[in-house]
Amino acid sequence: MDGLPVVITRPGERGDVLAAAIEASGLPVMRLDSLRLxxxxxxxxxxxxxxxxxxxxxxxxxxxxxxxxxxxxxxxxxxxxxxxxxxxxxxxxxxxxxxxxxxxxxxxxxxxxxxxxxxxxxxxxxxxxxxxxxxxxxxxxxxxxxxxxxxxxxxxxxxxxxxxxxTPLLPSLDMQRRLSQGNFRALVVSSGEILEHLARWCKGAALNQPLIVSSTRLATLASKLGFRAPVVASGATPTALTVALTATCHPQEADVDQDDLEKG
The missing domain is CATH 3.40.50.10090 (Rossmann fold)
Known part of the structure; x- marks a missing residue:
């Protein structure tokens, strides 16, 4: 798992803030442009x-x-x-x-x-x-x-x-392969529409990788779509998602500074 990125799906500037929060925790990030607003x-x-x-x-x-x-x-x-x-x-x-x-x-x-x-x-x-x-x-x-x-x-x-x-966006061929093979440390999703859109490429190993979601409603949807390891964050903020992520993905390797995350 070392070196594998966390794939995040939040679009635009809010995605930038989430990426910065996760990177500040010591985890590598890969952006997946899944929607255009x-x-x-x-x-x-x-x-x-x-x-x-x-x-x-x-x-x-x-x-x-x-x-x-x-x-x-x-x-x-x-x-x-x-x-x-x-x-x-x-x-x-x-x-x-x-x-x-x-x-x-x-x-x-x-x-x-x-x-x-x-x-x-x-x-x-x-x-x-x-x-x-x-x-x-x-x-x-x-x-x-x-x-x-x-x-x-x-x-x-x-x-x-x-x-x-x-407007849903088609993932790149490289990202489609990454999703289908589960070649990521975790997937972070805070939208039911995005989750349903990406589920078509998530097969086999990908369904067993950690999926960080922002609500119990999304966790229920994830389970229906076949994801076996949904983790519910305390909310959709960068801090909440990052805390849930680091608690799931080898927390001993990532020391999350709550004050730094709140600044994001």
């Missing part, structure tokens, strides 16, 4: 929502890229943000983007919950009784329907607005 051209539906965004009582943002798209739209249409809106994010990274770009306070699951998931967000007390409240859900095309369905069941009038698309 693209902002959707502005539609008449999107424009109508942005113009009337002050009518929403709450805005729920499901991912960092959705947060970027929302911030760009509000910058265009609202030089001064409307007041009276509560913002929610699935995950601390998404919340940080909203705070940095818009200067708003963002509700997220408490750190003690240990999860950056829709389920954890839905446990917040302020999202339990939503009689006739207008809620904007900012997300990508497709994806899970849990948030929209649960908020609607609690009485909210939910508008789900897709602002970006995910």
């Amino acid at each position: 693209e902002a959707l051209p502005e539609s008449s539906e999107q424009r109508a929502v942005w113009l009337d965004v002050d009518q929403f009582r709450r805005i729920v943002v499901v991912s960092p890229f959705a947060a970027e798209c929302l911030a760009e739209a509000l910058d265009r249409y609202w030089p001064q943000l409307p007041v009276g809106i509560d913002y929610y994010a699935v995950g601390a990274v998404t919340a940080d983007i909203l705070h940095q770009r818009l200067g708003v306070r963002v509700h997220i699951p408490p750190a003690a919950a240990g999860e950056d998931t829709s389920e954890a967000l839905l446990r917040l007390g302020s999202l339990q009784r939503l009689a006739d409240e207008k809620i904007l859900l900012v997300a990508g095309e497709g994806g899970r329907t849990l948030l929209a369905e649960t908020l609607a069941a609690r009485g909210a009038r939910v508008t789900r607005l897709a602002v970006y698309r995910r």
